[in-house]
Amino acid sequence: MMFRPVGGxxxxxxxxxxxxxxxxxxxxxxxxxxxxTAQAARPRPRPRSRGGAVLAVAERQIGVPYSWGGGxxxxxxxxxxxxxNGYLDxxxxxxxxxxxxxxxxxxxxxxxxxxxxxxLGHYTVAQFHRGTPVERVNLAPGDLLFFSRSDxxxxxxxxxxxxxxxxxxxxxxxxxARLENVFQDPVFGPQYVGAVRPGx
Numbered sequence: 001m002m003f004r005p006v007g008g009x010x011x012x013x014x015x016x017x018x019x020x021x022x023x024x025x026x027x028x029x030x031x032x033x034x035x036x037t038a039q040a041a042r043p044r045p046r047p048r049s050r051g052g053a054v055l056a057v058a059e060r061q062i063g064v065p066y067s068w069g070g071g072x073x074x075x076x077x078x079x080x081x082x083x084x085n086g087y088l089d090x091x092x093x094x095x096x097x098x099x100x101x102x103x104x105x106x107x108x109x110x111x112x113x114x115x116x117x118x119x120l121g122h123y124t125v126a127q128f129h130r131g132t133p134v135e136r137v138n139l140a141p142g143d144l145l146f147f148s149r150s151d152x153x154x155x156x157x158x159x160x161x162x163x164x165x166x167x168x169x170x171x172x173x174x175x176x177a178r179l180e181n182v183f184q185d186p187v188f189g190p191q192y193v194g195a196v197r198p199g200x
Contacts, residue, residue, distance in 0.1 A: 049140070049141070049142075050113070050114055050142065051140050051141045051142025051143060051197070052141050052142065053113040053114065053142075054109050054110050054112075054113030054114065054141070054142035054159065055109075055113075055141040055142050055159060055160075055161055055162070055167070056113065057108070057109040057112045057113045058105070058109045058113075058142075058159045058161070058167040058176075059161075059167065059178075061076075061100065061105060061108075061109070061167070061176045062167065062175070062176050062177060062178060063175050063176060063177075064076050064099050064100060064169075064175060064176045065097050065098070065099035065174075065175055065176075066097075066099050066100065066101060066169045066170060066171055066172055066173065066174045066175065066176070067079030067086070067093070067094050067097040067098060067099030067100060067101060067104075067172075068080065068081065068082070068085045068086030068093075068094040068101050068172055069082070069085075069086065069094055069101055069104070069122075070094070070097065070098065070099045070100050070101055070104050071099070071100035071101060071103075071104020071105055071107065071108050071122070071169075072104065072107070072108065072122065073107070073108060073111045073112075073116075073119070074108075075108055075112075076098050076099050076100055076104075076108075077098060077099075077104075078094075078095065078096075078097070078098055079094035079095065079097060079099065079101060079104075080094045080095055081093075081094045081095060082094075085172070086172055087172065088172045088173045093172050093173070094172065099169070099176075100169045100176060101169055102124065102156050102157050102158065102168055102169045102170070103120070103121075103122050103123055103124045103126075103127055103157055104122055104169070105159070105167075105168065105169045105176060106120060106127060106144055106157050106158070106159055107119070107120040107121065107122055107127070109142075109159060110142075110198055113142070118198050118199070120198060124146065124154050124155065124156065124157045125153075125154045127144055127146075127157055127196070127198075128144075128146050128154055128157075128194075128196060129196075130196065130198055131144065131196035131197050131198040131199055132196065132197045132199060133194060133195070133196055134194075134195040134196065134197050135195075136183070136195065139160050139195055140160070140162075140197070141159075141160060141161060141162045142159060142160065142197075143159070143160040143195045143196065143197050144157050144158070144159065144160070144195060144196045144197070144198065145157065145158045145159070145160050145166055145182065145192065145195050146192070146193050146194050146195065146196070147188055147191040147192055147193060148191055148193045149191055154193070156168070156170075156188075156191070158179070158182070160195065161178060163180075164180070164181050164182060164183055164184075165178055165179060165180045165181070165182060166178070166179045166182040166188075167179075
């Protein structure tokens with residue numbers, strides 16, 4: 001609908017002046033032509049990054065038990081015992097513990113945090129090859145951190161939590177935890193071999 005002010009130039013000035021005054025007085029929330037309602041412009045909240053959403057899922061898993069082979073797209077699950085893994089003091093804990101192993105945790109967090117857009121395999125080596133390598137100076141929350149030993153190449157993965165911290169499922173008998181100063185940690189620091197940012 002088009003408004004045509006009447007009364008020549010003076011009428012147009014009064015009409016425009018009235019519109020500006022109404023907006024300045026806060027009447028922008030009133031009804032508009034066409035039945036809509038004008039609303040004052042508000043800054044939109046900044047959308048959370050994909051990695052930030054993944055990290056939020058990981059933070060909610062802190063305290064869940066480690067279970068060798070445990071974890072899938074639906075969350076924590078029973079694990080199993082194999083080749084010495086999943087045992088604690090000679091007792092198989094994997095088959096009776098609902099939880100996550102390291103790659104089960106990361107695959108669940110990335111799946112849940114991206115609404116299913118990113119699906120990782122349940123194997124550390126497969127996850128290492130599923131994304132873009134990231135230099136340590138460019139790490140962002142949610143990036144996958146990988147660790148290796150001479151007797152166990154790419155044996156462990158965790159989620160970067162920002163501030164040089166990592167959330168991970170370490171081994172049988174532990175709980176999902178946040179490890180501060182991971183790069184200075186006496187166990188994991190020397191084993192760090194790189195990071196990957198999964199894509200989808």
